[in-house]
Amino acid sequence: MTVPKIKLQAVYKAFGSKQVLDGIDLEVGRGESVVVIGGSGTGKSVMLKCILGLLQPDKGSIQVDGEEVTRMRSREREAVVRKFGMLFQGAALFDSLTVWENVAFGLIQGRRMEREKARAIALEKMAQVGLTADVAGLSPAELSGGMQKRVGLARAIATDPEIIFFDEPTTGLDPIMADVINELIVKTVKETGATALSITHDMASARKIADRIAMLYKGKLIWVGPASEVYASGNPHVDQFVNGRAEGPIRMEVRL
Amino acid sequence: MNVLDFVTLVGGIFITFLRHTGRMSLFTLRAVSHCVRPPFFPRLIGRQMVEIGYYSLPVVGLTTIFSGMVLALQSHTGFARFAAEGAVATVVVISITRELGPVLAGLMVAGRIGAAMAAEIGTMRVTEQIDALTTLSTNPYKYLLAPRLIAGFLMLPLLVLVGDIIGVFGGYLIGTYKLGFNPSNYINRTWEYLETLDVVSGLVKAAVFGFIVALMGCYHGFYSKGGAQGVGTATTNAVVSASILILTFNYAITELFFAK
Numbered sequence: 001m002t003v004p005k006i007k008l009q010a011v012y013k014a015f016g017s018k019q020v021l022d023g024i025d026l027e028v029g030r031g032e033s034v035v036v037i038g039g040s041g042t043g044k045s046v047m048l049k050c051i052l053g054l055l056q057p058d059k060g061s062i063q064v065d066g067e068e069v070t071r072m073r074s075r076e077r078e079a080v081v082r083k084f085g086m087l088f089q090g091a092a093l094f095d096s097l098t099v100w101e102n103v104a105f106g107l108i109q110g111r112r113m114e115r116e117k118a119r120a121i122a123l124e125k126m127a128q129v130g131l132t133a134d135v136a137g138l139s140p141a142e143l144s145g146g147m148q149k150r151v152g153l154a155r156a157i158a159t160d161p162e163i164i165f166f167d168e169p170t171t172g173l174d175p176i177m178a179d180v181i182n183e184l185i186v187k188t189v190k191e192t193g194a195t196a197l198s199i200t201h202d203m204a205s206a207r208k209i210a211d212r213i214a215m216l217y218k219g220k221l222i223w224v225g226p227a228s229e230v231y232a233s234g235n236p237h238v239d240q241f242v243n244g245r246a247e248g249p250i251r252m253e254v255r256l
Numbered sequence: 257m258n259v260l261d262f263v264t265l266v267g268g269i270f271i272t273f274l275r276h277t278g279r280m281s282l283f284t285l286r287a288v289s290h291c292v293r294p295p296f297f298p299r300l301i302g303r304q305m306v307e308i309g310y311y312s313l314p315v316v317g318l319t320t321i322f323s324g325m326v327l328a329l330q331s332h333t334g335f336a337r338f339a340a341e342g343a344v345a346t347v348v349v350i351s352i353t354r355e356l357g358p359v360l361a362g363l364m365v366a367g368r369i370g371a372a373m374a375a376e377i378g379t380m381r382v383t384e385q386i387d388a389l390t391t392l393s394t395n396p397y398k399y400l401l402a403p404r405l406i407a408g409f410l411m412l413p414l415l416v417l418v419g420d421i422i423g424v425f426g427g428y429l430i431g432t433y434k435l436g437f438n439p440s441n442y443i444n445r446t447w448e449y450l451e452t453l454d455v456v457s458g459l460v461k462a463a464v465f466g467f468i469v470a471l472m473g474c475y476h477g478f479y480s481k482g483g484a485q486g487v488g489t490a491t492t493n494a495v496v497s498a499s500i501l502i503l504t505f506n507y508a509i510t511e512l513f514f515a516k
């Protein structure tokens with residue numbers, strides 16, 4: 001039996017009295033692309049941040065390549081973090097740096113690479129996501145949302161990570177740009193052979209990039225299965241979500 | 257409100273206070289430990305030094321020159337009442353170097369730099385840029401906070417030294433042009449009773465204040481949350497807490513140096 005790339009067992013996380021993750025179990029195999037779907041504010045980002053060590057889960061076990069990461073010392077943790085690349089929900093580009101410096105950041109600061117060499121790699125990665133060299137010197141604030149996502153994507157893959165996280169890669173983009181980003185994600189994951197864990201509430205995006213889909217609802221993964229079966233899950237919650245219906249077992253907490 | 261409610265309220269406030277103090281102490285320890293361990297980031301430290309030292313010069317210069325001027329004027333009217341006008345130069349230089357230079361520069365820099373640091377780091381927090389640093393194998397304490405703390409600690413003494421000179425010059429201007437002192441006499445009087453400790457204690461204060469300003473800016477920015485409003489709150493808190501701490505530490509350091 002092979003060791004899964006990422007394995008979560010009974011992970012709990014609460015903020016104050018609010019139980020955000022209420023016992024999460026999930027396995028992601030090597031080279032697999034798993035997408036977690038779920039409504040806004042259900043704790044999808046929190047789950048990713050727990051795996052990355054940006055948040056500490058209250059209890060439970062998280063393993064990366066069979067290594068328990070929740071109780072690691074900071075030095076060991078740094079070695080594990082090197083395996084990851086992450087595209088943040090709002091791109092999270094450093095606005096004090098230029099576009100190419102953003103992309104090369106992990107190489108220059110994290111890997112202590114020389115600037116010239118890092119710049120060459122950065123331009124190469126930017127080309128991979130369809131960014132030309134003439135935006136390299138711009139500041140991130142001068143770019144459109146779609147361009148920022150691309151820069152974020154280039155930054156996430158610049159260090160050739162084994163595992164890439166995509167946090168709502170298409171949220172806030174127009175449908176065409178969203179599809180372009182989806183294509184880029186599929187392409188990069190295929191080309192690099194990386195393991196991917198993505199988050200989205202955009203079904204078009206989920207179907208495009210996922211091998212398997214998991215649905216997060218009320219702190220639990222209520223359904224996990226192959227992407228092709230998501231429309232025939234037999235689970236009323238999943239049905240309601242993937243078809244985008246207001247009527248169903250999921251009650252939005254709407255306050256007027 | 258019955259007694260139990262009151263006890264709960266006081267207890268709640270006390271626990272919140274303890275939690276914040278604990279978090280701030282841990283934060284300070286971690287940040288300082290990253291200041292003294294390599295690797296260092298000379299470029300980032302340099303940029304912060306220019307920001308704190310060079311760009312604060314006009315503000316600090318203006319506040320100290322007017323303080324020196326008003327000190328000369330006020331002490332002159334006061335001392336004239338018992339025919340001790342000759343002490344004006346001495347009073348000006350001692351007040352400036354010991355107290356007004358470091359305290360005023362500290363408060364001004366708290367408004368300028370502390371606020372800017374809290375806003376910048378707070379924005380980086382709420383836009384997930386600090387999380388992004390970590391995922392790019394860069395320690396935010398080392399990359400973001402240490403350069404600011406080091407620059408604050410090193411630059412404020414320099415700034416205060418310049419402020420001292422400008423403040424004394426302000427006193428000199430009023431003393432000679434308005435109060436009729438003989439210029440060389442005024443300068444002699446300035447030097448005559450000035451002790452090294454007067455200046456040194458002021459510079460020690462400046463270093464501590466510089467560290468406090470940077471620390472409060474970093475701390476409140478680093479733990480800010482909740483979007484633009486949270487960053488606003490962090491900025492206010494950084495300035496207010498830095499100002500209060502500066503005044504508190506000012507007394508404590510004075511006591512350490514000069515209490516008999």
Ligand SMILES: Nc1ncnc2c1ncn2[C@@H]1O[C@H](COP(=O)(O)OP(=O)(O)O)[C@@H](O)[C@H]1O
Nearest residue numbers: 015020038039040041042043044045046047481
């Ligand atoms: N650092 C934090 N402190 C307090 N509450 C948080 C924090 N991060 C997230 N939350 C809360 O956890 C819930 C889930 O957030 P999140 O994971 O960002 O949702 P989403 O599924 O949209 O990504 C939200 O209600 C949010 O308010």
Ligand SMILES: [Mg+2]
Nearest residue numbers: 044045089167
């Ligand atoms: Mg999210």
